[in-house]
Amino acid sequence: MIPTLAVEVGWGTTLALKTLIVLGLVPFGALVLGYTFLLKMMSHMQSRLGPMDPGGFHGWYQLIGDGLKFIQKEDVMPAKADRRVFALAPAVVVVSTFLVFVVLPAGPELVVSDLDVGVFYALAVSSLSVVGVLMAGWASANKFALLGALRAAAQLIAYELPLLLAVVGVVIQADSMSLQGIVSAQANGEIFGIGLIGNPFILTQFVGFALFLVAAQAELTQAPFDMPVAESELVAGYMVEYTGFRFLFFFIGEFGTAFAFSALAATLFLGGWAVPGLDNEGLSTVIGPAVLFAKLMAVAFLMFWVRFTYPRLREDQLQTLAWKYLIPIGLANILVTGALKVWI
Amino acid sequence: MSARAGDVEIAPEDLRHLADAQLNVELDTGDMVLNLGPQHPATHGTLRLVVRLDGERVIAADPVIGYMHRGYEKLTEFRTYPQVTTLINRIDWLSSFANEVPFIWGAEQLMEIEAPPRAVHIRTILTELSRIATFLLFLGEMGLQVGALTPPFLGFRDREHVLNLIEAATGGRFHPNFNRIGGLKDDLPWGWIGETRDTMRIVFDACNTLEDLLMGNEIFELRTRSIGIIPGELGAGYGVSGSNLRASGVDWDLRRDGTPYLAYPELDFKVWTHSDGDSYARYWVRLQETRESARMVIQLLDQLPSGPIMAKVPRIIKVPEGEVWTETENPLGQMGYYIFSKGATGPFRTKIRSASFSNVSILPWLLRGVYVPDVITILASLYFILGDIDR
């Protein structure tokens, strides 16, 4: 039990501090991912530069400026919209993002609450966004929005299962559902007797990693699974009637969830905040967040790289992929993992 | 054992059939009418497509055109031939040089003037360059409609080089306004031929990149194969022309099969066809045609004769009385002009047969029973320009 802070604080202050950190972390994560990948990486893949002027140095201020711009916009609601549901929908989506961060560890003690069922909780809570999406689509009183919301609901529900099945393999290998337990299992494990790089589960659970990435891509409604927000067809799908601050919420929700899923993938498969071989807990507390950040940026790079390259799958092709291919593969993965766990 | 349904006793053997009947009842949802456009990212302009949907399937589709009607045929009645040439650039604004060619050819036929061989060759080069420009845009933009974000940028980036060439020769990137009755306005600037050869190399690279990025992509194939199949005869019956028809297996190209025009009789080129007739085939045919156009440009540059650029024409051009019909293989399809002249400085009446108008007419037949995302793919693969539909 290492004290993270220099002073002793009661549980109320700790809780308040942790809440503030999470509240700040989600927009920060969304900003960083949005700027690096959406604005800069995508631009360079398309032979252009992206924002260069705002803030002087390669336009780092662009998204912050965008956020401020959105905040001061007029609050427009369609006349026939269901007012309360319309207003609540972005909040539901964003809240589910914030809740995932409760279990993500960034250091030996740097976690809001290390639940024993951490992974289970994270996946369960991230699926709440489906409700928000449906609320948004229905309350918008717009046929395009409705189409988008229905597509999204079907897609998000379909891809919950491969996501879960991919993670079950990790849980079997780590003997624990708590994220801190999974991190330490990877840091302290060994492959073939060599303990140099620990046992990052990506090596043994590569099928699970691939499944997780594909399912996460679909959960975030990113190409090739972005039918719900197919820009050239539905013009932002369920978000089409949202402007200003409410749209900002959706945006933060989308990129915040990308941040969360990348962090989750980094924790489950790449070893999280731990640097294997580094036992000094004080040092781990300091460099843990940086290590986690680097790993999650690598995962996010993969996700966004795929997003900017592939066309989108049609809705029924999407569903076929999930139900007929990904779920059987996930089940087979669990079978093999379980069998190997028992015999080895 | 028996059951009761209201007052009626149902025998056990009938119960089984009833149960089956219940399972076969489909959920009866009402139809939804969706308005795609006139403001919509997928409709290339102001095309309004009123579709009646059942869930995600289209039951009926009805294109509503005319949102961009500019009254071209009426405009030509009150303008002189050079002024009309300026205006008709803007019918199909992506391949604008190709729009001027049939009109000027028709006027030259009425005046019985022949443009000198150098002018004819340069006209052909510029026509093929505009074909490359518009097809590069198509190759990129169809990727966008299918969902890939990167191809349109690559298409636009490489198209810039072709547009710079056209600008260097004519002064205008999009609206060259370079044809005159009897030849061309100016000759080529120094160094243009070398630049064009370099640009054609860039065009070949661009085609290879887009082929690797899109055509080899399994997701792209899933989205475009067997989508929007146009049977060859039906397409020809509706008036579909150009690459759309060639992708359905009909081997018809006005550059080779129609009345000989420009420098095409002296060129050695292949007409690409594909037997499938689906969206993938249309993309494939246009990709091959881009490469073929680049090869044609290189051939033309090798064969470029020297000489004057303009035939002897009077200062004030009055086209003699008569009627003429000209048709050419434009990038979008078959474009034709019917010029009726009464001996004045401008045409008395011009009828413009634009390719996209007929290409779009097949939409009600083609869109029955497809999914909404497939509607977008089909619209993208047919490749129409609103200015061409509405004039």
Next chain:
Amino acid sequence: MARMKLPGLVGGLGVTFKNMLKGAVTVQYPHEKEDPPTRARGVIALKEENCTVCMLCARQCPDWCIYIEGHKEKRPPRREGGRERTVSVLDRFDIDYALCMYCGICVEVCPFDALFWSPDFEYSEANIADLLHDKAKLGEWMETVPEPEPLEEGAE
């Protein structure tokens, strides 16, 4: 396709990755500028001393965006005992660039070479009425008119 050895999905990723490393083609206007070609139709410049108020450009413009007014003046005869000459003096020569189609017919038909093309394109205004430029402004643009470039081989 014979050229693709890897499955298409992987090949596509390779294309975007290579593109990312190749660098951007953006020209950061207004910090960097590209020069348009010599013949680019940017703006029309007027050489007032050549203009004889023949009105050909105004008549041939498809949009009728050129407004010309002039009057006739008497000038002293060139030689002793000759007749008095009448010359046309240009009062007003306005081109409405909000209407101009940049077709170039006016430049082409002018028999006295008073109109020239210039590749200058940076003359946008905040108010559309300010796009009506008078002969003083059109004369200023004469300085940006480039020399006609040499033609390709084989031209006459």
